[in-house]
Amino acid sequence: MTFLQNAWYAAAYSDEVGESPLARTVLDSNLVLFRDDQGEAGVILDRCPHRFSPLSAGKIVGGALECPYHGLRFDRQGQCIYNPHSKTKAGLRAADIRAWPVLERYGIIWIWPGDADKADPGSLPRVEFLEQPEQFCVVKGLLHVRGHYELAVDNLLDLSHAAFIHPQFSGGRYTAEELLAATKQKLERCDGYLVNHRVRSGLAPPPANCDLFGMDPDKPCHTDSTMTWYPPAFLLLATGSWEMDQPRESGVHIPQLHVITPETQFTSHYFFVNGRNRRHGEKAVDDALLAFFDLAFGQQDEPMIELVQRNMGSVSDIFELGPILLATDAAPVSARRMLAELIAKEQADAKGDAEAVTIEAQT
Ligand code: FES
Ligand SMILES: [Fe+2]
Incomplete structure (x- = not known):
């Protein structure tokens, strides 16, 4: 099934995402929506890369989402910023997960499943x-x-x-x-x-x-x-x-x-x-x-x-x-x-981009 990728999709109402994370499936992806300490909304994959626990069952600690199973913590960009099992507790780059560009407007949290560089807030209709x-x-x-x-x-x-x-x-x-x-x-x-x-x-x-x-x-x-x-x-x-x-x-x-x-x-x-x-x-x-x-x-x-x-x-x-x-x-x-x-145009463009990368790699 193919969906238009470079577009804003409504994921949740703003008031659905408060102190607790919210699980929602959008375009066949299991997402978790949460807010950091400043109230900024983040949308990341609802699957911890360690043992695949649903992060939506976790809690917000210091503005990050803590996995309910072994405690890795993720920020709004999907970066693992805290590993309780390491001596330094530093984040673990290998555990970073996918995050979606987010726009909060009109009381709705919108996500952009396509190319993040193209995620233009101005493209959401008024x-x-x-x-x-x-x-x-x-x-x-x-x-x-x-x-x-x-x-x-x-x-x-x-x-x-x-x-x-x-x-x-x-x-x-x-x-x-x-x-x-x-x-x-x-x-x-x-x-x-x-x-x-x-x-x-x-x-x-x-x-x-x-x-x-x-x-x-x-x-x-x-x-x-x-x-x-x-x-x-x-x-x-x-x-x-x-x-x-x-x-x-x-x-x-x-x-x-x-x-x-x-x-x-x-x-x-x-x-x-x-x-x-x-x-x-x-x-x-x-x-x-x-x-x-x-x-x-x-x-x-x-x-x-x-x-x-x-x-x-x-x-x-x-x-x-x-x-x-x-x-x-x-x-x-x-x-x-x-x-x-x-x-069809989006797919043709993506195919063209992929072929250009292959040719570049071969030359
Ligand atoms: S499953 Fe998330 S830290 Fe282990
Ligand atoms: Fe109707």
Whole structure:
């Protein structure tokens, strides 16, 4: 299985990594996340090079991670900086282990599995609503998805499924056909990313926007669900509703960040951070939104993705099975093609680099 290597992947929420180390599998690698004395996050291999004990079962001592078995200690760079079995207690270079470049931003710890020299913090797409805390408060969640991560991306890039799988979004007031007929969709292909514009007009607002945020269920509105995708699986959803004759800014907006990180070839971590521009600091609203997202993502989307993966067996690339395509597939198909091209280019570049090294060694 091949993943894009030179990209930032969400490994954990910042607040998951406190005084204790955290074990997490990302891109088929067993990682341990921890913090040093300054609170800086480190991500290293969760396998001590001595007897292969999981370092995540150890503890932080003097800002380093101590192996629970025989006490070697490792810093954020994966260097063994303390060996209790030597006279000097000095670190052991031969015991150094792999560390991943880390970026902590937007309340998430991101890792870069590829070439460390290319790990540019500037390449992480911006999430504007997370830079405007006075305008948007947030709730967040993390789901385990039993399916290839691109199936979760397909799900998010083709929101026509909502008319069928998420009846609560429209409160049963409209048929799926009415919902689809009222929705205009247009895919915009940009340099390195996609924007799938999707606006439904002339129907009532989603019931949640009435129940929680006071929108009038009898006033027709525009409801936006435009999705922006950055490779490999970083998605921004502009969810919002506003009355037909009012400016967009007047409405209820629930901008969302969705990031899918492959855990293994057939399982994924699904991070979602959802903002809102109304009713800040109200726990009852936080809870209601979390219950809403748990129903939609956890109880409706995830089981469908799992069943799809089960029907695909041990195939991870859906194109291998020759799926038929519908008009609404423009965005997911374009994203898959763009990602496949990036992975192919990365592999060709790596092969070219390896051949250059071989030629250099031979001359
Ligand atoms: S297994 Fe880690 S020090 Fe022995
Ligand atoms: Fe969904």
